[in-house]
Amino acid sequence: MVAIMGSSGSGKSTLLNILGLLDGFDEGEYMLSGESMAGLNERSSARYRSKFLGFVFQSFNLINFKTAAENVALPLYYQGVSRKERNKRAIDFLKKVGLNDWSNHLPNQLSGGQKQRVAIARALVGKPKVILADEPTGALDSKTSYEVMGLLRELNKEGITMVVVTHENDIAEMCDRTINLHDGQIA
Numbered sequence: 415m416v417a418i419m420g421s422s423g424s425g426k427s428t429l430l431n432i433l434g435l436l437d438g439f440d441e442g443e444y445m446l447s448g449e450s451m452a453g454l455n456e457r458s459s460a461r462y463r464s465k466f467l468g469f470v471f472q473s474f475n476l477i478n479f480k481t482a483a484e485n486v487a488l489p490l491y492y493q494g495v496s497r498k499e500r501n502k503r504a505i506d507f508l509k510k511v512g513l514n515d516w517s518n519h520l521p522n523q524l525s526g527g528q529k530q531r532v533a534i535a536r537a538l539v540g541k542p543k544v545i546l547a548d549e550p551t552g553a554l555d556s557k558t559s560y561e562v563m564g565l566l567r568e569l570n571k572e573g574i575t576m577v578v579v580t581h582e583n584d585i586a587e588m589c590d591r592t593i594n595l596h597d598g599q600i601a
Contacts, residue, residue, distance in 0.1 A: 415576040417586035420595035426579045433577060434467055434546050435459040464493055468537030472549035474529040476521040482508060483517040486535045493540060507535040511565060527558035544575040551585055563588045
């Protein structure tokens, strides 16, 4: 579980976008599951993202007109999973994050912490090897932030690598390692 910290403009989001195969890189080497990620086309990038990566964002990025369960199931649609299996897995992962009773609620009926838990369930449903979390507690109060980080920590102990971009020292301290960036370089 790694925290990435740095001031605004230090390169945190750029690094996360490169790790998430959303942006390319000009130099260096990026290996994911033993394979080079250099020069991938969009289709290959999407395949690696679907197979290995899950994303959690500060703004949750939930679809407002879809229920919690439908939001969680969405990545499975793109993986070609049947509707019945998508729905089953979505409920299973909502249970995992403590939101089983909220599966039919729309995002506007959920608190910030609940929305982030739905976002975490959505990131997990595809069974990624790595979760990339961009300021996952940035929109939450401190109590809820600690609850969300506790959940991420539990998932990390189950074997999922976590990369957490944060500007909060107390959140970084909950990680195993902190990488500080300054002007695009590891400080």
